[in-house]
Amino acid sequence: MLTIDRQSGQKVYQQLYAQIRAEIETGVRRPGALMPSTRFLAQRLSVSRNTVDHAYAELVAEGYLTSKPASGYHVTHHLPFVVTPPASPIVQTTPFPYDFTDQLDHMQLFPTQAWQAAELRVLQQGIPHIQPLGGDCIYREQLVNYLARLKHLHVTADQIIVxxxxxxxxxxxxxxxxxxxxxxxxxxxxxxxxxxxxxxxxxxxxxxxxxxxxxxxxxxxxxxxxxxxxxxxxxxxxxxxxxxxxxxxxxxxxxxxxxxxxx
Missing domain, CATH: 3.40.640.10 (Type I PLP-dependent aspartate aminotransferase-like (Major domain))
Known part of the structure; x- marks a missing residue:
């Protein structure tokens, strides 16, 4: 049951986010389950609808919820950072310590959804440092020497685009x-x-x-x-x-x- 402690120093949307996330991770809310609408949950908890929207948006960004137009929010079927084991055990048929054949697909172990959620979260927060349009300044300065020494081209860093x-x-x-x-x-x-x-x-x-x-x-x-x-x-x-x-x-x-x- 979701509750809000207004005496704690934690923001309301963070409390809501943490409780829903815990319910998903512990199985209280099953994969694919429909979440309460933001309007309903806001009225029930006596909070603003923007607060619920904020908590849901964080859960979507981290891969705990999915959102589709006209269908609301649902619990994801694949939790982030949880790797599903192979359906059947892989039988080692080679005497070599490492299997480089195409029989073993290690890509299934890569947490694709978690990676996408982390990427989305970074993009939403903003990238603190963006390279200049022409490329890294120090790298272009190094290219000036390289082009002069090996290509006999005499240019300045401002004339180089990486x-x-x-x-x-x-x-x-x-x-x-x-x-x-x-x-x-x-x-x-x-x-x-x-x-x-x-x-x-x-x-x-x-x-x-x-x-x-x-x-x-x-x-x-x-x-x-x-x-x-x-x-x-x-x-x-x-x-x-x-x-x-x-x-x-x-x-x-x-x-x-x-x-x-x-x-």
Whole structure:
């Protein structure tokens, strides 16, 4: 039975939250059971409806309750941080101490719902520190030295944008330089398939070329890094310097991504 102690120093919604959570964990409220409506519970306990809403929201965020439109709140069928054991015991058929075969699925032990509830709780509370749009400042300062030493590219940290992959970088470039939709991009081969195909999804035409002497007239150029698909072949420092000189003579300059050169 839910009760409110108005003499305690604990907030009312916290008391309500703790009691409902305890009832769920001890089995008083069974999985799938319908919870009292917020209006009914507020009237019964003589508290505001917002107080009940707050307690229910905390329980939903932590995975104890589920909420669906027009159906109210229900007790979850899978409690957070509770791992359901396998239906049948796993028979060890190998003499090796660790089983790396596909017969043992350890992913079933991962508390997915608890992870999602914790993620939702963090997002609701707000993230205290968000990286700058261009990426971590210290990391970009380190990239300045790396690019100068190994790529012979001389840039400042403000000219570097750190992305989560080539596709994100391509999307940023497409928005920053919309002229590429009419001037096209020259794409050096060989190169990873996604580095070639992603431009089509962004509405940017491409022209393929094998060597710098065969490069087409284009608004920008995508070159394969030395670590890239399929054989690790890439431009040596002298070839990169020669290419940069051609760009400078044509009033075009390196930009944005370590392997992308544009106008």
């Amino acid at each position: 992305t989560s992959g080539f596709n994100e970088a391509a999307n940023i470039i497409a928005h920053l330089v919309p002229e590429f939709q009419t001037t096209s991009l020259g794409v050096a081969e060989p190169i990873a398939p996604n580095a070639r195909e992603v431009w089509k999804t962004l509405g940017i035409p491409t022209q393929l070329f094998q060597t710098l002497d065969e490069r087409p007239e284009a608004g920008g150029y995508v070159l394969n890094p030395t670590h890239n698909f399929p054989d690790g072949f890439g431009l040596d420092p002298h070839a990169r310097q020669r290419f940069a000189q051609h760009l400078k003579a044509e009033k075009r300059y390196p930009g944005l991504f370590t392997s992308v050169f544009g106008t």
